[in-house]
Amino acid sequence: MSEHQCPAGETPMATAVETAEDVEVLEAELVEDHDLLPAPLPPTTTPRPLLDRHTILHPGEAVPTEADAPTYTRRDFEVSPATAERLKNKAAPANTNRNYSSQRRNFAEWCEAMGRVARPCTTATYVEWVAGLIAREMAPNTIRTYMSGVRTWMPEDQRPGTTEARGMLAEYRKEWGKRNRVRKAPAITEPMLRAMVDTCDLRTPAGLRDRCALLVGRGALNRRIELADLDIADVEVEDTGVDLWIAYSKTDQEGKGESTFIPADLTGPPLYDPVSAVRDWLSCLHRMGIHDGPLMRALTSKSRLQNRVAATTRGDYVTGDALNDWIRHRAYLARLPGWHLITSHGLRRGGAQEIADAGGDPTHQGRWKPGSATVKREYLDRAQSRAQNPWHKVQAARYGTRENL
Numbered sequence: 001m002s003e004h005q006c007p008a009g010e011t012p013m014a015t016a017v018e019t020a021e022d023v024e025v026l027e028a029e030l031v032e033d034h035d036l037l038p039a040p041l042p043p044t045t046t047p048r049p050l051l052d053r054h055t056i057l058h059p060g061e062a063v064p065t066e067a068d069a070p071t072y073t074r075r076d077f078e079v080s081p082a083t084a085e086r087l088k089n090k091a092a093p094a095n096t097n098r099n100y101s102s103q104r105r106n107f108a109e110w111c112e113a114m115g116r117v118a119r120p121c122t123t124a125t126y127v128e129w130v131a132g133l134i135a136r137e138m139a140p141n142t143i144r145t146y147m148s149g150v151r152t153w154m155p156e157d158q159r160p161g162t163t164e165a166r167g168m169l170a171e172y173r174k175e176w177g178k179r180n181r182v183r184k185a186p187a188i189t190e191p192m193l194r195a196m197v198d199t200c201d202l203r204t205p206a207g208l209r210d211r212c213a214l215l216v217g218r219g220a221l222n223r224r225i226e227l228a229d230l231d232i233a234d235v236e237v238e239d240t241g242v243d244l245w246i247a248y249s250k251t252d253q254e255g256k257g258e259s260t261f262i263p264a265d266l267t268g269p270p271l272y273d274p275v276s277a278v279r280d281w282l283s284c285l286h287r288m289g290i291h292d293g294p295l296m297r298a299l300t301s302k303s304r305l306q307n308r309v310a311a312t313t314r315g316d317y318v319t320g321d322a323l324n325d326w327i328r329h330r331a332y333l334a335r336l337p338g339w340h341l342i343t344s345h346g347l348r349r350g351g352a353q354e355i356a357d358a359g360g361d362p363t364h365q366g367r368w369k370p371g372s373a374t375v376k377r378e379y380l381d382r383a384q385s386r387a388q389n390p391w392h393k394v395q396a397a398r399y400g401t402r403e404n405l
Contacts, residue, residue, distance in 0.1 A: 103149035119154060126150070126160035130168060139180075140173040185343040187350035188327075192336055193218055194272055199333035202271075205284050205303040210326050212281035213296060215274040217327075217347040219262035220244050221366035224320035224344040230295040232285070235278060240264055242278050251369050258367055298322060320344070349378075356383035 047065035057063065079087070107129060111118035116125045129150070133143045147169070151159050188196070197214055201207035217227050219242070226246050234245040241263040248255045264275040281295075288305055290297070294317045298306040324343045331339035352362040356379035362368075363375050 099145065100149040100153070103146045104153045107146075107150045107153075120158035121150075121154065121160055123160040123164070126162075127164045127168070130165040134168060134172045137176075140169060140176050143169055143172075183341075185345040185349065186338055186341055187353050188218065188331075188342065188346035189350050190354060192331075192334070193347075193350070195334040195336065196327075196330040197272055199330050202280065205288070206299050208277075208281045208284045209297065209299065210330055211271075212277045213323065213326060213344075214330065214347065215272065215277045216242065216244070216262065217323075217344055218351045219274045220246075220260045221348045221351045221362060222246075222344075223250060223348060223367075224323045226367075227344065228294075228296055228314075228318050228320055228323055232282065232290075232292050232295050235282070235295060237275060237278050237282070239275065242274050246367060249367050251367055260365065260367065294318070296323070352379050353383070356380050357386070359383075 047067040050064045050066060050069065055064075107121075108118040110129060110132070111121065111125065114125075114128075116122075116128075121129075126147075130143065130147060133146060138146075147162070147165060151162070154160065193214060197211050200211040200214075202211065213227065216222065216230075217224075220226075226249055229248065230244065231247075234247065236243040236245075241261050244260045244262070245257060246252070246260055247257045249258070252258060262274045265273040270276045285291075285297070290305070296318050297316065298318050300306055327344045327347070328339065328342055331342040336342065348366060352366055352375070355362040355365065361375070362379055363370065363372055366375075368375050
């Protein structure tokens with residue numbers, strides 16, 4: 001028997017130890033020169049396949065794996081300082097951003113008080129929070145805005161479900177509608193408009209400005225922010241009318257822009273002609289040294305231009321609230337009933353109603369979406385319903401045809 005062989009039944013422990021020691025010595029001798037280290041062995045694990053329920057494989061196409069995925073570096077995730085600055089001012093208007101900040105802060109405070117995680121929150125947390133807003137009897141539209149502000153705050157792939165919350169809100173909206181009737185700003189009719197224009201002293205900048213705001217706002221069916229954002233360069237005055245370029249609107253979130261034409265009023269007094277009103281106000285601005293920038297300007301009590309560049313985030317552009325103040329002030333001076341309820345939205349609403357009552361469709365003029373349910377319900381259906389009211393037939397039978405009335 002050789003010295004390395006073991007008798008039958010015995011365990012070759014000593015031999016194993018000696019062999020292991022020999023190997024260790026040999027390995028120690030081999031690794032002294034690091035330049036001679038062997039290349040690392042490739043991993044033995046197979047790369048995981050990259051498949052999900054949206055994957056489509058063509059016949060004969062290999063299954064994609066992690067090995068096919070690109071290798072990202074910091075460069076792939078970094079943006080330039082200029083881009084970072086643009087991201088700070090992206091998407092939502094300043095008012096929307098302020099509202100969202102307030103809503104998200106309130107939600108975070110509620111979660112902290114309830115011992116819940118605010119971001120990303122669970123669907124149960126989201127539903128419980130919405131239920132709390134309903135319990136406070138907030139307006140349904142306000143709750144919907146809160147829901148949107150909080151949900152868009154979450155990472156895109158971790159947003160809470162909305163089925164339950166929307167269902168609760170829908171039921172609450174029915175209850176709310178029974179108890180509360182939404183009061184809309186009164187429509188400014190043609191007689192009301194003329195009474196308000198009559199209060200404008202055309203010897204003063206404030207009178208010229210307010211007359212322009214009244215006639216342009218009604219003629220173009222402007223939303224108040226559209227009127228406030230108008231630039232002088234966006235206005236082209238012709239003898240036949242005024243062409244406005246609306247660079248951005250509620251239904252044009254991408255800012256493609258849209259042209260709106262206001263025909264001249266050649267039949268009535270020049271005082272109520274939008275072409276005359278715009279020309280007079282532009283001439284006034286030119287005399288004050290203003291040739292570009294916002295069309296609507298804030299004035300002091302002495303009819304001088306206010307320097308608002310550093311005063312507000314909008315700079316020289318007035319706010320929608322300022323426009324409401326101008327319109328309401330004219331309604332007050334005209335001694336209109338309910339003048340305190342009148343806002344610039346009344347110009348849009350009154351103009352749309354008058355167009356619909358005359359058999360027209362205000363959709364394009366007011367930059368509503370084609371087929372807008374609001375236009376159909378509030379203006380077109382309303383005008384048709386009134387025109388076809390059965391009492392007209394009763395009156396015709398009683399007094400003769402309507403043409404003879």
